Amino acid sequence: MKIHIIGGSGSGKTYLANRLSEEYNIGHYDLDDLLWDNKADSYGVKRNTDERYAMLQEILNKDNWIIEGVYYKWCKQCFADADRIFLLEVPRHTYRYRIIKRFIRRKLGLEKGKKETLKSLKDLLKWADSYSANDMTEIKKLVEPYENKVIRI
Template identity: 35%
Template sequence: MVHIHVTGASGSGTTSLGHMLAERLVIAHLDTDDFFWLLTDPPFTTPREADERIRLLLAEAGRHDGWVLSGSALKWGGQIEPLYDLIVFLKIEPELRMARIRAREIARYGDRIGAGGDMEVKSGQFLEWAATYDTAGPERRSLAAHEQWLETQTAPVLRLDSSRDIDDLVAEVLLHPAIAAGAIRRR
């Protein structure tokens, strides 16, 4: 079975593509946010300890023959990296990415992120953080950090423009030799 990591900036479509790939390949879909963040309300406010994140991720990955991991495990996911058969790196123009994030925030949280809402400040901080992905340095989740990390990986890297139709992206991943040949997990 295959193990695919779909990564990129917030708003680049990693979760959407990861979900569709898992569905097409009939394998598990795992998302880094489910391991990185504790369940809170409002959400995405309290990260788990790094050791606990990787312990949970490795345990869940070990329960499945094949999986797609979407999101970013930069700086904490090193123990799962040797399992990747393919890394899909999504890139998209910053303006389109930010429009997607804003639309997603409104769809998820509605009035909670509006003026006076309980998530107004946190959402604003998230949007500011996300807007700097392409220009920030490698000390945080950024294009620079992803590029540095990609240089260290042994799995093949497939770079895709995620402004394209998602069905086209799925088809391109499925045609990659590591997937089309039914890649066997490296040991």
């Protein structure tokens, strides 16, 4: 089974990927880990395109995978190769609540994650609104050829 999960921040991608991964014993891959160089000395350093592409190809060559993330422009092969595509689209108040809740849980040490500030929270909320309004329209067009394997949530 090859599953691609796409949606904005706070849509439930990671939650769904973790549940499916446990249920079906399939490896779960977060596209953020491919885009960002987590070993870099500073925060926000992107991997070079060739390295990212090689990592993605390695995942796509596996018999089973669950890939989740917000990215779509450099992940077109993921959509083509997937057996199922979960398109997560949640109301604005829901994703904003989840993003703020996650921020608070991380600040309290109840959840691990990147170091965030109030400014980064504000920026993420603004980005999430833009993604929902603009990028989701492009994503819906991108998955039209694969409509028979799209599950909308």
